[in-house]
Amino acid sequence: MKAFHHYNARSIDQALSLIKDHDGQARFIAGGTDLLGVLKDDILPRYPLAIINIKTIPGLDEIEEKKDGTITIGALSKLAHVAGSPVIQKHLPALVEAAQAVATPEIRNMGTIGGNLCQDTRCWYYRYPHQMGGRIQCFRKGKGPCLALKGDNRYHSIAGGKGCVAVCPSDTAIALVALDARIVIIGPQGEREIPIMDFYTNMGTILKPDEILKTIIIPPVLAESKQIFLKFTLRKPIDFAVVSVASLIKEEDGMCTDVRIALGAVAPTPVRAYSAEDMLRGNSIDTALAEEAAQQAVKGFKPLSMNAYKIEITKTLIKRSLVQ
Numbered sequence: 032m033k034a035f036h037h038y039n040a041r042s043i044d045q046a047l048s049l050i051k052d053h054d055g056q057a058r059f060i061a062g063g064t065d066l067l068g069v070l071k072d073d074i075l076p077r078y079p080l081a082i083i084n085i086k087t088i089p090g091l092d093e094i095e096e097k098k099d100g101t102i103t104i105g106a107l108s109k110l111a112h113v114a115g116s117p118v119i120q121k122h123l124p125a126l127v128e129a130a131q132a133v134a135t136p137e138i139r140n141m142g143t144i145g146g147n148l149c150q151d152t153r154c155w156y157y158r159y160p161h162q163m164g165g166r167i168q169c170f171r172k173g174k175g176p177c178l179a180l181k182g183d184n185r186y187h188s189i190a191g192g193k194g195c196v197a198v199c200p201s202d203t204a205i206a207l208v209a210l211d212a213r214i215v216i217i218g219p220q221g222e223r224e225i226p227i228m229d230f231y232t233n234m235g236t237i238l239k240p241d242e243i244l245k246t247i248i249i250p251p252v253l254a255e256s257k258q259i260f261l262k263f264t265l266r267k268p269i270d271f272a273v274v275s276v277a278s279l280i281k282e283e284d285g286m287c288t289d290v291r292i293a294l295g296a297v298a299p300t301p302v303r304a305y306s307a308e309d310m311l312r313g314n315s316i317d318t319a320l321a322e323e324a325a326q327q328a329v330k331g332f333k334p335l336s337m338n339a340y341k342i343e344i345t346k347t348l349i350k351r352s353l354v355q
């Protein structure tokens with residue numbers, strides 16, 4: 032790794048002021064489980080001159096249940112803390128399952144939920160270490176075409192992508208999409224709150240380099256709704272999702288009155304299966320309908336040369352999540 036200055040920010044204001052002082056040549060660090068790998072492999076277009084630690088800002092790691100049932104999660108909450116929180120365990124089992132599905136206990140003890148949402152993509156062309164024979168350039172790095180389009184794309188998008196077909200690697204993002212979460216961002220312009228679906232773009236997130244992801248807000252979950260997060264990986268103990276699905280269903284008198292299905296690792300952003308949801312709403316869910324909905328969810332998906340198998344996995348996970 033190259034040398035950089037390291038600052039422990041004591042407040043959001045101080046963190047924002049430090050990042051401003053470095054004029055785009057600094058980065059925020061939370062648990063460091065993603066950023067340190069990115070720095071070691073030297074994949075950023077410009078190596079940062081300074082790293083600003085935001086874990087040292089008090090109050091950004093709290094999990095709270097409001098009187099109306101809204102749950103807020105500080106972005107600096109460790110993944111292990113999220114998975115083990117009694118409030119999250121009581122109301123948001125899909126998020127518990129997603130947080131527990133991330134990596135290893137060591138990484139969940141270091142990595143934060145905010146860092147999990149902001150982490151860089153895992154595309155093997157983009158992440159190729161600079162020191163192993165020189166930098167591999169690609170569309171995401173700002174030079175040349177996306178190498179996965181004509182290369183080894185077995186883990187890439189099956190639902191398109193503008194220029195780059197790397198998938199969103201975050202597990203917690205998928206559960207949070209099914210839970211209709213909103214996120215609070217703070218920067219030099221002040222604070223703004225947006226739906227989590229609007230956070231992701233084809234090339235990562237809308238977060239500007241001088242902004243901090245502060246809080247995740249989860250609206251009260253529908254009473255008696257059921258939630259699930261399922262993830263298909265190649266290696267069982269530690270691996271990124273080949274495909275993941277988070278579903279939330281509410282039923283009354285055997286009828287589905289509300290449903291949200293979120294798909295992970297199928298596209299550069301999390302995907303909501305809106306047309307499958309429409310098919311389920313107002314009906315009684317059985318295996319046949321779950322299968323039809325799964326079929327509907329992948330309509331229009333366009334696999335690349337090596338990843339049509341992900342369509343089958345997506346359908347199976349959707350069906351399984353609905354039936355379970």
Ligand SMILES: Cc1cc2nc3c(=O)[nH]c(=O)nc-3n(C[C@H](O)[C@H](O)[C@H](O)COP(=O)(O)OP(=O)(O)OC[C@H]3O[C@@H](n4cnc5c(N)ncnc54)[C@H](O)[C@@H]3O)c2cc1C
Binds near residue numbers: 085
């Ligand atoms: C071996 C391994 C296996 C993994 N497996 C999985 C997996 O199965 N599923 C999965 O979802 N993830 C997986 N991950 C990724 C892991 O979850 C992330 O590395 C971790 O969640 C990042 O959190 P962090 O706090 O360490 O972020 P950091 O590494 O500190 O930061 C990551 C990025 O986010 C930015 N950032 C962090 N927090 C904020 C904030 N609050 N505001 C603004 N910017 C911020 C940083 O600037 C940096 O660019 C794996 C990682 C490893 C190393």
